[in-house]
Amino acid sequence: MSPDDGSASPGVTATGSHDEVLRTEQQRGAEQSAVWPSSVPVPAPAGTGTAPFTPTGLVVAVDGPGGSGKSTVSREIARRLGLRYLDTGAMYRAITQVALERRIDIEDPSAVAEVAERTVLTxxxxxxxxxxxxxxxxxxxxxxxxxxxNAVSAVAAVSAVRSRLVAQQREIIAESLAAGGIVVEGRDIGSVVAPDAPVKVFLTASTEVRALRRSRQLGEKGVDDVARTLAELDRRDALDSTRTADPLSVPDGAIVLDSSALSVPEVVDEVLRQSQHLLAATP
Ligand SMILES: Nc1ncnc2c1ncn2[C@@H]1O[C@H](COP(=O)(O)OP(=O)(O)O)[C@@H](O)[C@H]1O
Ligand SMILES: Nc1ccn([C@@H]2O[C@H](COP(=O)(O)OP(=O)(O)O)[C@@H](O)[C@H]2O)c(=O)n1
Structure with missing residues (x-):
């Protein structure tokens, strides 16, 4: 099923829209008890008896450092399995973009937290x-x-920003389950955002390969450009892996894949091959 085709799997309801408006504080407060984690039983629909009904749906958690191929691979897995796709890095980037635009000091955690609190992401x-x-x-x-x-790691290290975005990410995941599920990529998905995800993947690649990929993606050509991109990637890796709040780590039970010498289709095939038994066991 294409995530966009408006059809629904038997027993579940399609939402019709992929846009998840991230709500105001009041609305979010009222929804903290929404259906999460996915195994939480909810009442049976009328006419189906008294047995609790557990919502079906798959969550695939993909983590890894910059340039390891998370976005490319996650989107392809989502297409192949008919799931939605959530780029959590884009959410941290969006808060960072607002902070920079408003000339907020990104090294001031309370100022950055206030930006996250007042910003509505869709x-x-x-x-x-x-x-x-x-x-x-x-x-x-x-x-x-x-x-x-270059500024996003400082913003992502602020725990008030993280708790806000993680809550919003969980809402999006919970809502996607009714439409079959979602592939979620980031740095803390398998460890913090969705630790119960049936499929967890940790993608990696050498720093040199990741820098080359990122450089090419940015349309850079010169050796100096690649060297600069490599240094910036190194710095971001270090900040993301050593921060106190939810640092980048290999989640328990993750399929760990080094994509340095693999093409995108090879990575996707390998992830699906290694998770076949997990996918088969997911309702
Ligand atoms: N296995 C791969 N082989 C070659 N290029 C890749 C591979 N995986 C990703 N890429 C390319 O590398 C760049 C960065 O990939 P991306 O998916 O954005 O990484 P991430 O989300 O981890 O930062 C993109 O241009 C993408 O097409
Ligand atoms: N779940 C996540 C996702 C991203 N991030 C932060 O957001 C930044 C940008 O994430 P991204 O996924 O867009 O970065 P790339 O790897 O695509 O360059 C990361 O460097 C982290 O600092 C995070 O802390 N937690």
Missing amino acids: VGTDPDRPSIAVDGDNVDEQIRTRAVT
């Missing part, structure tokens, strides 16, 4: 057209600038 979870908007304005391009990339 996230599109179609793997063919992922998108993100800030207070209604699309920022897909603005969040990919070098300035945002």
Whole structure:
């Protein structure tokens, strides 16, 4: 099933839209007890007896450092399995972009936390057209600038920002289960956001390969550009792996895959091969 085709699996309801409006504080507070984790039983639908009904749906958690191929591989897995796709890095980038635009000191945790608190993110979870908007304005391009990339780790280290975004990510995941499930990528998905995900993947690749990929992606050509990109990637890896709040780590039970010498289809095939038994066991 395509995540966008409006059809529904038997016994579940399609939501019709991939846009998940991340709600105001009041609304979120009222929804903290939403269906999460996915194994929480909810009442049986009328006419089906008294047995508790457990919502079906698959969550695939993909973590790894920059340039390891998370986005590319996650989107392809989502397409192949008919799931939605959530880029959690885009959410941290969007908060960073707002902070930079408002000239907030990104080394001031309470100022950064306030930005996250006042910003409404709208996230599109179609793997063919992922998108993100800030207070209604699309920022897909603005969040990919070098300035945002180099500032995002400081913003993502603020625990108030993380708890806010993690809560929003869990809402999106919970809502996606009714439409079959979701592939979620980031740094703390298998360890913090969705530790009960049936399938967890940790993608990696050598720093050199990741820098080359990122450089090529940015359209850079010179040796100096690659060296600069490598240094920036190294710095971000170090910040993301050593911060106190939810650092990048290999989650328990993850399939660990080094993609340095593998093509994208090879990585996707290998992930699906190694998770076949887990996928088969998921309702
Ligand atoms: N296995 C691979 N082989 C070659 N290029 C890849 C591979 N995986 C990803 N890429 C390319 O590397 C770049 C970075 O990949 P991306 O999926 O954005 O990584 P991440 O989300 O982990 O930062 C993209 O241009 C992508 O097409
Ligand atoms: N779940 C996540 C996702 C991203 N992040 C932060 O957001 C930054 C950008 O994430 P990203 O996935 O867009 O980065 P790339 O690996 O694509 O360059 C990371 O460097 C982390 O600092 C995080 O802390 N937790």
